[in-house]
Amino acid sequence: xxxxxxxxxxxxxxxxxxxxxxxxxxxxxxxxxxxxxxxxxxxxxxxxxxxxxxxxxxxxxxxxxxxxxxxxxxxxxxxxxxxxxxxxxxxxxxxxxxxxxxxxxxxxxxxxxxxxxxxxxxxxxxxxxxxxxxxxxxxxxxxxxxxxxxxxxxxxxxxxxxxxxxxxxxxxxxxxxxxxxxxxxxxxxxxxxxxxxxxxxxxxxxxxxxxxxxxxxxxxxxxxxxxxxxxxxxxxxxxxxxxxxxxxxxxxxxxxxxxxxxxxxxxxxxxxxxxxxxxxxxxxxxxxxxxxxxxxxxxxxxxxxxxxxxxxxxxxxxxxxxxxxxxxxxxxxxxxxxxxxxxxxxxxxxxxxxxxxxxxxxxxxxxxxxxxxxxxxxxxxxxxxxxxxxxxxxxxxxxxxxxxxxxxxxxxxxxxxxxxxxxx
Numbered sequence: 001x002x003x004x005x006x007x008x009x010x011x012x013x014x015x016x017x018x019x020x021x022x023x024x025x026x027x028x029x030x031x032x033x034x035x036x037x038x039x040x041x042x043x044x045x046x047x048x049x050x051x052x053x054x055x056x057x058x059x060x061x062x063x064x065x066x067x068x069x070x071x072x073x074x075x076x077x078x079x080x081x082x083x084x085x086x087x088x089x090x091x092x093x094x095x096x097x098x099x100x101x102x103x104x105x106x107x108x109x110x111x112x113x114x115x116x117x118x119x120x121x122x123x124x125x126x127x128x129x130x131x132x133x134x135x136x137x138x139x140x141x142x143x144x145x146x147x148x149x150x151x152x153x154x155x156x157x158x159x160x161x162x163x164x165x166x167x168x169x170x171x172x173x174x175x176x177x178x179x180x181x182x183x184x185x186x187x188x189x190x191x192x193x194x195x196x197x198x199x200x201x202x203x204x205x206x207x208x209x210x211x212x213x214x215x216x217x218x219x220x221x222x223x224x225x226x227x228x229x230x231x232x233x234x235x236x237x238x239x240x241x242x243x244x245x246x247x248x249x250x251x252x253x254x255x256x257x258x259x260x261x262x263x264x265x266x267x268x269x270x271x272x273x274x275x276x277x278x279x280x281x282x283x284x285x286x287x288x289x290x291x292x293x294x295x296x297x298x299x300x301x302x303x304x305x306x307x308x309x310x311x312x313x314x315x316x317x318x319x320x321x322x323x324x325x326x327x328x329x330x331x332x333x334x335x336x337x338x339x340x341x342x343x344x345x346x347x348x349x350x351x352x353x354x355x356x357x358x359x360x361x362x363x364x365x366x367x368x369x370x371x372x373x374x375x376x377x378x379x380x381x382x383x384x385x386x387x388x389x390x391x392x393x394x395x396x397x398x399x400x401x402x403x404x405x406x407x408x409x410x411x412x413x414x415x416x417x418x419x420x421x422x423x424x
Contacts, residue, residue, distance in 0.1 A: 033108040034095070035322055035415045040114060041086045043324055050079040052097045054109065087111040115418060116317040119387040119394050120229040120239075121334025121342030125263035125285030126246070126302065128294060129222045131256040132161035132193065133170050134248055136218040141206040149206040152217045156201065159251040161193040162219070173221045180205050181212050188215070220248065223255060226265060226283055228336065228385030229291075230397040230417060232306050234317060239292055240421050241302040242385040243399040243412040244360045260294025260304070263287055264312060266340045272377040273406030281337060281382030295424040300359055300416055301385065301397075303424050312340060321393035323362060323413040326352050331365070331390035333398060335383050337375050345369035349390065350408070360399045361410040363388075378407035 036042040053076050054066065065086045066075050077083045079097070093109040138152040156162075164170055165179045166189050180188060183205070190201045205213040223246065232239035241262065245254045264286045273279035291313070294304040306313070328349050336342040346369040356362055365388065367378045376383075379401040386398040394414050402408040 033110055033419075035419070036085055036087060036109065036111045037114045037320075037322060038087050038090050038111050041084050042322065043084060050097050050099055051101075052077050052079055052095045052107075054085075054093055054095050085109075112415070112418065115233070115320050117231040117233050117320060117394060118314055118317050119231050119334055119389060120314060121336055121386050122229050122313060122340070123226055123265050123267055123281060123283060123336040123342075123382060124229055124241070124291060125224065125265045125283070125287070126227050126241075126260070126294070127222065127224045127263065127287075128246065128255055128260040128297060129258050130161070130220070131258035132163045133173050133176055133219045133221050134251065134253070134255070135160040135162065135192075136220055136248070136250045139216045139218055141214045141216040142209050143207055144209045144211075149216065151203050151206045151215045155203055156190075156192070156217055157194065159194070159248075159253040161256065162190055163193055163198075164191040165189070173219045176219065177214075180215055183213065220250070223248070224285070226281055226285070226382040227302065228383055228397075229262065229313075230301070230385045230387050231394060231414075232313070233421070234315075237306045237308070238421050238424065239304055239306050240385075240397075240417040243301045243397040243417060244384060245299045245301065246297050254299065255297055257294055257297045260297070260302075261290050262292045262294060262302075262304070264289035264291055264340065267336060267338050267382075270337060270376050270380065272375075273380045273401060274377060275404050275406070278401050278403060279376060279380035279406065281380060283382075296420075298420050300412060300420045303421050305424075314342070318389070319393050320414050320418065321390070321395045322415050323352070323354055323395075325393070326363060326390065326395045326413065328352060329390070330368075331388055331395070333365075333367075333386045333388050335372070335386040335398075337372070337380075337383070344389075345372040347388070349388075349411075359416045360412045362413045362416070363396065363411040364408060365398060365411045366408045373407065376406075378405075379409040380406065 053074050091111045095107040095109050096103050097105045135156050137158050140148045142148050170176050187202045187204045192199050203215050205215050208214050227242045229241045248255055265283045267281050267283040269282045271279040291310040292304050292306040294302055296303050331347050331349050332344045333347050334342045348366045348368050350364045350366050352363050384399055388396045388411050396411045396414045398409055399412050400410040
């Protein structure tokens with residue numbers, strides 16, 4: 001009898017733990033913000049056993065309807081069945097999600113304009129000059145006396161951004177080298193950014209065997225590569241590209257932008273992807289043919305403005321779709337894998353993850369187009385940013401390839417890119 005009770009209570013505890021884990025894990029991944037399109041019916045269908053209260057301010061009440069009924073006050077909804085929400089204009093609300101009647105999370109509800117953009121799929125050259133000088137690592141300075149010195153060891157770290165030297169703002173790594181060499185002070189004062197902190201560092205340069213003072217540090221001030229423009233807004237000329245950020249190859253840190261450009265590029269060959277080895281697009285970057293200016297490099301892509309003089313970009317506009325409209329099934333991508341022209345290729349949306357902790361991985365996409373498989377074996381480096389179109393609307397962009405299966409990759413929801421674009 002005693003063993004039966006122990007078994008019962010143990011099973012009960014495990015059951016309660018499993019249920020608790022289910023609720024806690026789902027709340028953890030529940031989005032912080034839900035986007036809706038103004039002027040149309042939006043379907044909220046989370047399929048979760050929660051309830052929520054939509055709280056709107058007096059200005060929003062007049063334009064919002066839930067299940068075709070005007071919202072006159074706070075309204076409670078169930079998140080395990082579909083709810084229709086519509087708004088005539090841009091506005092914002094707050095939704096308080098509850099579990100067993102206990103409020104557990106505040107979720108923002110933003111109503112954005114029903115936006116038309118031009119999907120591109122055009123491959124471009126990308127050039128970024130960093131805001132400051134990025135430290136890759138510290139090194140040795142060999143002196144005339146035969147001794148090896150490490151002036152920066154324990155002071156500078158990989159990923160640090162050197163902003164200024166002795167009060168002089170730095171423009172390039174060449175300037176940093178020159179100022180250290182010409183300094184008559186025993187030590188130089190560096191102002192650096194480490195993560196989100198601004199710090200001061202004193203370093204004593206060492207006299208190298210060539211007679212030049214050095215601080216023994218490896219640095220980078222720019223990067224260059226190839227990526228794909230997802231879309232541009234014909235009304236304000238803003239663009240979004242890549243769908244993921246550009247990281248420094250050595251430090252794996254997001255590169256900050258001081259200045260940057262996208263340039264016309266012609267793809268001349270493709271290194272096909274294979275299991276365990278992502279392929280890449282290889283192209284000629286025409287540095288003199290600048291298409292636009294890069295304003296920011298974020299975790300969710302590059303953003304900036306298209307030049308008025310830019311040539312060779314498409315012009316056909318289509319509406320965007322929100323993640324609630326994205327579904328498993330056929331779609332197409334626009335991608336520029338040869339020359340300078342984007343073409344349509346068939347893909348299949350295998351899964352949609354509206355609760356991903358990584359906004360750049362909202363869906364899994366599989367390439368099904370025989371022509372693209374022949375050319376690339378699927379998704380390769382340089383295709384990041386290729387727009388995904390489903391049911392005639394822009395739903396997102398390709399972001400990452402599955403290293404073990406180049407026919408598959410991740411995609412970002414377009415609403416997340418639009419949200420970033422609005423910040424510039």
